[in-house]
Amino acid sequence: xxxxxxxxxxxxxxxxxxxxxxxxxxxxxxxxxxxxxxxxxxxxxxxxxxxxxxxxxxxxxxxxxxxxxxxxxxxxxxxxxxxxxxxxxxxxxxxxxxxxxxxxxxxxxxxxxxxxxxxxxxxxxxxxxxxxxxxxxxxxxxxxxxxxxxxxxxxxxxxxxxxxxxxxxxxxxxxxxxxxxxxxxxxxxxxxxxxxxxxxxxxxxxxxxxxxxxxxxxxxxxxxxxxxxxx
Numbered sequence: 001x002x003x004x005x006x007x008x009x010x011x012x013x014x015x016x017x018x019x020x021x022x023x024x025x026x027x028x029x030x031x032x033x034x035x036x037x038x039x040x041x042x043x044x045x046x047x048x049x050x051x052x053x054x055x056x057x058x059x060x061x062x063x064x065x066x067x068x069x070x071x072x073x074x075x076x077x078x079x080x081x082x083x084x085x086x087x088x089x090x091x092x093x094x095x096x097x098x099x100x101x102x103x104x105x106x107x108x109x110x111x112x113x114x115x116x117x118x119x120x121x122x123x124x125x126x127x128x129x130x131x132x133x134x135x136x137x138x139x140x141x142x143x144x145x146x147x148x149x150x151x152x153x154x155x156x157x158x159x160x161x162x163x164x165x166x167x168x169x170x171x172x173x174x175x176x177x178x179x180x181x182x183x184x185x186x187x188x189x190x191x192x193x194x195x196x197x198x199x200x201x202x203x204x205x206x207x208x209x210x211x212x213x214x215x216x217x218x219x220x221x222x223x224x225x226x227x228x229x230x231x
Contacts, residue, residue: 006031040064059085170230
């Protein structure tokens with residue numbers, strides 16, 4: 001049992017009992033304390049009145065759907081929320097700022113992957129607990145500086161050195177807009193002359209590699225006339 005998570009309370013709102021039980025089993029092995037609701041009626045009240053540390057929320061629920069619950073919760077709480085969905089067409093809405101979910105997982109999923117996502121999100125939210133110094137994690141992206149590895153939703157992505165440096169620079173400061181000039185200085189340390197078009201080309205290639213099978217949220221944003229950011 002991982003004592004770090006022993007007192008963390010996870011609320012699972014999932015109407016399929018088998019799926020809920022698998023999540024309970026895997027989370028319990030890691031020391032989490034779990035509560036299960038099989039419909040959406042009482043979810044908001046439970047989050048509001050109980051000391052919940054994390055919410056795993058199905059998109060399609062009886063009586064009140066996950067999108068509605070997430071929006072209502074965000075009116076009073078920043079508790080991390082991981083959405084579960086079997087509807088690929090809803091992914092853009094899940095990850096967009098529209099509802100405020102922290103991440104999503106598509107069904108069918110690996111329970112181990114869900115637990116890994118829960119742990120990663122909780123680590124990011126704890127100011128005194130950091131991911132290993134040689135790793136940077138943000139949403140579904142993780143890069144390992146020592147091993148020069150990048151993973152998107154637990155799948156390894158093969159990046160060139162320039163693409164890796166670009167991603168590393170932006171992941172260090174999510175939400176911050178980086179100008180093309182600053183990115184060129186990071187990527188080309190030998191003072192060679194490159195155009196902003198070159199950076200645009202690298203960003204385009206990086207974005208396409210991170211969008212695995214078009215199922216991952218596009219975290220790489222272009223700010224017209226300024227540069228790029230990860231968010």
